[in-house]
Amino acid sequence: MLSxxxxxxxxxxxxxxxxxxxxxxxxxxxxxxxxxxxxxxxLASVLAGREDYAVTDGSVQFLKKDLLEMSxxxxxxxxxxxxxxxxVEIPGVSNINFLKTALAEIRQYKxxxxxxxxxxxxxxxxxxxxxELQVSLANRSxxxxxxxxxxxxxxxxxxxxxxxVLAILDETDxxxxxxxxxxxxxxxxxxxxxxxxxxxxxxxxxxxxxxVPDFVHVMYNGRIVKSGTKELALELEEKGYDWIKKELxxxxxx
Amino acid sequence: xxxxxxxLEEITGGExxxxxxxxxxxxxxxxGLSEDTIRFISNKKQEPSWMLEARLKAYRYWxxxxxxKHWPHLxxxxxxxxxxxxxxxxxKQQQLSSLNxxxxxxxxxxxxxxxxxxxxxxxxxxxxxxxxxxxxxxxSVKTTFKETLAEKGIIFCSFSEAVxxxxxxxxxxxxxxxxxxxxxxxxxxxxxxxDGSFCYIPKGVRCPMELSxxxxxxxSGTGQxxxxxxxxxxxxxxxYLEGCTAPMRDENQLHAAVVEIVxxxxxxxxxxxxxxxxxxxxxxxxxxxxxxxKRGICAGDNSKISWTQVETGSAITWKYPSVILKGNNSVGExxxxxxxxxxxxxxxxTKMTHLGKNTRSTIVSKGISAGFSNNSYRGLVRIAxxxxxxxxxxxxxxxxxxxxxxxxxxxxxxxxxKSAIVEHEATTSKIGEDQLxxxxxRGIDAEKAxxxxxxxxxxxxxxxLPMEFAVEAQKLLAVSLEGSVG
Numbered sequence: 001m002l003s004x005x006x007x008x009x010x011x012x013x014x015x016x017x018x019x020x021x022x023x024x025x026x027x028x029x030x031x032x033x034x035x036x037x038x039x040x041x042x043l044a045s046v047l048a049g050r051e052d053y054a055v056t057d058g059s060v061q062f063l064k065k066d067l068l069e070m071s072x073x074x075x076x077x078x079x080x081x082x083x084x085x086x087x088v089e090i091p092g093v094s095n096i097n098f099l100k101t102a103l104a105e106i107r108q109y110k111x112x113x114x115x116x117x118x119x120x121x122x123x124x125x126x127x128x129x130x131x132e133l134q135v136s137l138a139n140r141s142x143x144x145x146x147x148x149x150x151x152x153x154x155x156x157x158x159x160x161x162x163x164x165v166l167a168i169l170d171e172t173d174x175x176x177x178x179x180x181x182x183x184x185x186x187x188x189x190x191x192x193x194x195x196x197x198x199x200x201x202x203x204x205x206x207x208x209x210x211x212v213p214d215f216v217h218v219m220y221n222g223r224i225v226k227s228g229t230k231e232l233a234l235e236l237e238e239k240g241y242d243w244i245k246k247e248l249x250x251x252x253x254x
Numbered sequence: 255x256x257x258x259x260x261x262l263e264e265i266t267g268g269e270x271x272x273x274x275x276x277x278x279x280x281x282x283x284x285x286g287l288s289e290d291t292i293r294f295i296s297n298k299k300q301e302p303s304w305m306l307e308a309r310l311k312a313y314r315y316w317x318x319x320x321x322x323k324h325w326p327h328l329x330x331x332x333x334x335x336x337x338x339x340x341x342x343x344x345x346k347q348q349q350l351s352s353l354n355x356x357x358x359x360x361x362x363x364x365x366x367x368x369x370x371x372x373x374x375x376x377x378x379x380x381x382x383x384x385x386x387x388x389x390x391x392x393x394s395v396k397t398t399f400k401e402t403l404a405e406k407g408i409i410f411c412s413f414s415e416a417v418x419x420x421x422x423x424x425x426x427x428x429x430x431x432x433x434x435x436x437x438x439x440x441x442x443x444x445x446x447x448x449d450g451s452f453c454y455i456p457k458g459v460r461c462p463m464e465l466s467x468x469x470x471x472x473x474s475g476t477g478q479x480x481x482x483x484x485x486x487x488x489x490x491x492x493x494y495l496e497g498c499t500a501p502m503r504d505e506n507q508l509h510a511a512v513v514e515i516v517x518x519x520x521x522x523x524x525x526x527x528x529x530x531x532x533x534x535x536x537x538x539x540x541x542x543x544x545x546x547x548k549r550g551i552c553a554g555d556n557s558k559i560s561w562t563q564v565e566t567g568s569a570i571t572w573k574y575p576s577v578i579l580k581g582n583n584s585v586g587e588x589x590x591x592x593x594x595x596x597x598x599x600x601x602x603x604t605k606m607t608h609l610g611k612n613t614r615s616t617i618v619s620k621g622i623s624a625g626f627s628n629n630s631y632r633g634l635v636r637i638a639x640x641x642x643x644x645x646x647x648x649x650x651x652x653x654x655x656x657x658x659x660x661x662x663x664x665x666x667x668x669x670x671x672k673s674a675i676v677e678h679e680a681t682t683s684k685i686g687e688d689q690l691x692x693x694x695x696r697g698i699d700a701e702k703a704x705x706x707x708x709x710x711x712x713x714x715x716x717x718x719l720p721m722e723f724a725v726e727a728q729k730l731l732a733v734s735l736e737g738s739v740g
Contacts, residue, residue, distance in 0.1 A: 091710055098696070
């Protein structure tokens with residue numbers, strides 16, 4: 001569903017992604033790990049279409065379409081969802097209103113009429129339960145006054161509501177305590193489906209104990225330097241990122 | 255929500271929707287201003303001599319004044335007051351007794367503006383409707399629901415009619431809040447005002463429907479100078495709405511109005527405005543110069559006056575709806591959203607003057623500037639000696655939509671009583687790229703995202719508006735800011 005080939009991108013004159021490759025098929029969960037500054041969040045931003053980043057080379061196919069040609073909203077409407085590392089507050093706009101608007105836009109893009117109020121509310125109720133989000137939070141302004149954990153849970157709630165084809169979780173585990181982490185992970189697990197794929201960006205192996213990935217990739221210096229199965233995450237946890245750096249140094253030298 | 259989406263859909267595509275002009279036969283005064291012009295207006299209205307005298311007095315005073323060009327944060331070419339037509343009226347205007355006598359072209363005009371001058375039959379008093387006084391150029395063409403209101407003793411009519419029918423009330427109250435000596439534009443208005451609305455709510459009556467005046471400038475080269483007087487007698491309540499539009503023209507047209515409100519003991523008046531005068535084009539050509547003086551007095555104990563305004567129109571806005579809190583325990587409120595885009599300029603705010611004991615005032619001002627516009631909040635909170643336990647809370651927020659616009663805040667606070675508690679909060683923020691991107695990542699395009707964010711930002715104020723008006727205001731905000739985010 002997603003095919004990233006030799007992607008190069010950066011901000012201003014600084015190249016951050018330096019030839020990134022990744023293939024993601026429906027139903028798969030890919031974890032991307034890596035030390036700070038390796039380009040993980042940049043990857044998420046570039047895929048979502050943040051305009052601060054300039055793509056200089058490479059291609060990204062999403063559902064057989066050229067993703068890089070699309071506006072951020074069209075990418076979302078095609079089914080790409082980004083759970084933000086730092087969710088934004090929108091004062092005065094209720095979560096529910098926000099989601100209704102988003103859902104209506106996505107449906108309109110697909111040539112569907114807006115959802116019936118009854119069905120919408122049913123979905124809200126159902127998905128709220130999924131991430132154990134308080135009813136009052138759904139009615140509050142988007143992320144305004146939410147705790148860090150509530151913001152992250154709200155991201156997963158939004159994801160559940162919008163039912164994306166590809167969800168990218170950008171360090172969703174950062175700043176979560178163990179209970180919140182479990183709730184968020186549970187939410188994600190319940191959303192796993194044969195037609196849906198996930199890219200889970202994380203710094204720590206901890207999250208992957210709950211969301212078990214099909215593949216683990218280690219990102220360093222703007223590209224994937226090592227890929228494997230979930231065992232790779234454990235090995236990383238044990239040996240630290242220096243192990244990768246060392247190994248890499250050796251290969252470069254050899 | 256479906257409704258909200260529909261609104262959002264409607265707004266994409268429209269620039270200034272009300273920019274058409276109507277071809278109606280109009281009778282106008284000769285261009286320019288002199289004592290003859292004033293006699294002409296007064297004569298047209300068959301006014302009693304005391305009214306003419308009051309006009310002339312104001313005019314002579316006005317001649318001694320200078321336009322206030324120094325203190326407002328506005329810049330515009332000097333207005334040539336001899337280059338304005340001070341009176342324009344649709345010709346077919348004599349004493350209308352039924353709607354059938356109104357020029358059909360005029361009816362169509364108001365229909366196009368989405369305003370019905372037909373009195374829909376009400377179902378056993380369940381629905382609340384809106385009574386409308388429609389003012390085009392210099393005269394009121396029709397006031398609806400007059401009879402229904404009269405049953406409760408409520409007087410709702412054009413100002414001219416009030417001068418004829420209720421001279422004692424007009425004499426007693428006109429100029430008591432805004433005397434002709436108040437300022438340059440108030441003096442000009444007192445000299446040449448041509449019409450407006452008059453409203454009296456008797457003791458203990460809660461007005462059963464919203465009262466509304468709709469102002470429309472139609473004729474080229476004219477100015478509109480209307481006057482509104484609202485008197486809420488003891489224990490009464492009224493909610494009043496004001497709307498305004500004008501055709502798109504290359505010229506600048508002057509609108510200098512005066513609104514006066516009196517709230518007696520235990521009375522409450524809620525005054526809401528959606529100001530949508532033609533703002534001029536992208537390059538700042540044309541548009542209305544809007545110089546308005548609005549003031550209310552909480553004359554009796556426990557009275558309340560609340561101003562809510564959504565200002566999206568006019569090339570220039572100069573306007574400070576104020577409250578004099580004279581009665582003990584009286585309450586004054588000012589809720590404002592002012593949007594400026596392109597080359598628009600607004601200098602707007604309020605004055606809260608605390609005289610009575612235990613008086614409270616609240617100011618919530620939301621300024622939104624886009625394009626090359628300038629948006630200023632100017633407010634005065636004055637607490638007089640002896641006004642013990644007065645409280646004020648002011649909040650002034652500015653939202654910037656571009657790097658080329660300006661937002662300014664000029665708060666003045668004068669406290670002469672030690673027991674006063676006055677708070678002032680101000681914030682300035684730029685519409686967040688992060689907020690926009692967040693919305694877009696959820697499938698909402700940039701224009702709609704701006705509308706959503708701005709409406710959220712103004713929610714506190716929009717919530718103060720009556721339902722129909724709030725919907726209208728939301729649409730307007732979105733239209734006004736179209737194309738403001740690249």
